[in-house]
Amino acid sequence: MNILTFDIEEWYIEKFYKEDEDFKYKAYDAQLDKILEALDENGIKATFFCLGGLAEYFPHVVKKIAAAGHEIGSHSNHHRWINKMTPEEFRKDTEGAVKALEDCTGMKVRSFRAPAFSIGEVNKWAFEILHEFGIENDASIFPGARDFGGFPSFTGGSNPCRITYNGITINEFPISLGNLPIVGRPIAYSGGGYFRLLPLSFVKNQIRKSDYTMCYFHILDILEIKSKFMTREEYEKYFEATGSLKNRLIRYCKSNIRRKRAFKGLTTLMHDFDFINIEKAAQSAGAFKEIVL
Ligand SMILES: [Zn+2]
Numbered sequence: 001m002n003i004l005t006f007d008i009e010e011w012y013i014e015k016f017y018k019e020d021e022d023f024k025y026k027a028y029d030a031q032l033d034k035i036l037e038a039l040d041e042n043g044i045k046a047t048f049f050c051l052g053g054l055a056e057y058f059p060h061v062v063k064k065i066a067a068a069g070h071e072i073g074s075h076s077n078h079h080r081w082i083n084k085m086t087p088e089e090f091r092k093d094t095e096g097a098v099k100a101l102e103d104c105t106g107m108k109v110r111s112f113r114a115p116a117f118s119i120g121e122v123n124k125w126a127f128e129i130l131h132e133f134g135i136e137n138d139a140s141i142f143p144g145a146r147d148f149g150g151f152p153s154f155t156g157g158s159n160p161c162r163i164t165y166n167g168i169t170i171n172e173f174p175i176s177l178g179n180l181p182i183v184g185r186p187i188a189y190s191g192g193g194y195f196r197l198l199p200l201s202f203v204k205n206q207i208r209k210s211d212y213t214m215c216y217f218h219i220l221d222i223l224e225i226k227s228k229f230m231t232r233e234e235y236e237k238y239f240e241a242t243g244s245l246k247n248r249l250i251r252y253c254k255s256n257i258r259r260k261r262a263f264k265g266l267t268t269l270m271h272d273f274d275f276i277n278i279e280k281a282a283q284s285a286g287a288f289k290e291i292v293l
Contacts, residue, residue: 001160001284002213003173004046004275005139006035007075007113008065010219011058012051016078017238031223032061034263036068042270047277049075049113049139052097055104066105071279073111074098074135081118082126082140083149084240091129098133111278113216114140117175120151124165124293131168137278138163139214141174144186148241156291159212160281165293171285173278176214178206191216200265207273215269222262 010028014020039046048065050072055062066072076082077097082090098109112135119126119140130138142150143157158176162169177186180198187194189203190213207213229252235243269275 001211001281002207002273002275003215003278003281004039004044004270005073005113005214005216005278006046006048007115007216007218008032008048008050008054008061009075009079009115011061012053013079013238015057016053017234027223028219029061031219031263032064035219035222035266036065036070038267038270039070040068042267044270044275045070045277045280046275047071047073047111047139047279049073049111050101051075051079052077052093052100053079055100059104062101062104066107071111071277072101072105072107072109073113073137073139073278074101074109075113076115079115081116081148081240082114083118083120083123087125087129090123090126091132094129094133094135098135108134110135110282111137111139113138116148117142117146117151118149120149121153127163127165127170127293128168131170135170137171137173137282139173139175139216139278141172142177142188143174144177146188148239154291156289158210158214160285160288161291162285162288163291163293171282171288172291173214173281175216176206176210176212188216190214192218192221195265196221196262200261200268203265204269204272207269215275217266222266224263 014024048070050062074097077093101109112130117140143154144150145152158174160173163172175188176190178189230248232243235248
């Protein structure tokens with residue numbers, strides 16, 4: 001089972017966290033059109049995790065994706081990380097996001113992905129809140145250690161499963177992790193910065209030998225616009241973490257590496273593999289392993 005997902009946030013981030021530059025909105029719109037076109041050409045329906053704030057300020061983006069027949073999931077309301085929110089804040093955030101997206105498309109939101117995969121051991125309560133607002137499928141777990149959080153104690157690994165926690169059940173579609181000897185820890189090869197960094201043949205091999213691959217992309221992962229070097233203030237506002245020179249340099253390199261080949265790589269995957277969205281994958285949930293948190 002190969003699942004294709006996109007986290008859609010750039011318009012909102014540009015407006016509220018960056019320079020609010022007109023040419024970027026145009027570039028994002030154009031890139032989204034290219035993605036939708038490629039999906040259509042390959043007969044793929046994907047899941048697009050959109051910010052509730054996007055439905056509020058840039059409804060044309062969400063409407064366009066929904067009109068093309070793709071699943072609209074929630075990627076939170078304002079892209080705040082769940083591990084930096086209290087349960088009450090997360091409840092309000094989820095309620096707002098689900099309502100904004102459902103009002104925008106007229107369709108029920110069933111799937112969720114946390115910004116920066118920010119659900120882990122310390123905030124498992126998030127699943128209860130998601131369930132409260134009708135979320136049946138989650139794709140927030142990074143089943144290993146990472147710079148910002150992750151869920152290394154998660155026993156389900158990189159496989160779809162049914163999580164039970166405090167009497168509720170939710171289908172989980174974690175990110176796929178693979179081992180690269182030179183990195184020395186599991187990495188998320190099927191999207192984001194690592195997808196650009198790794199040879200496409202490595203990614204294709206991993207997909208071929210796995211029963212399950214969760215691919216995840218952002219518009220910015222595949223756009224040919226260079227990200228600028230963030231100031232300390234910008235970094236701290238966005239990441240809510242120390243914007244040291246080292247942290248900012250790492251972020252700069254990660255976000256600009258091998259940008260030109262990314263879209264071509266994505267369309268090659270679309271052509272070479274069968275992908276489904278989360279809504280469709282959840283139809284097999286009866287056969288998933290149960291994981292008690
Ligand atoms: Zn995001």
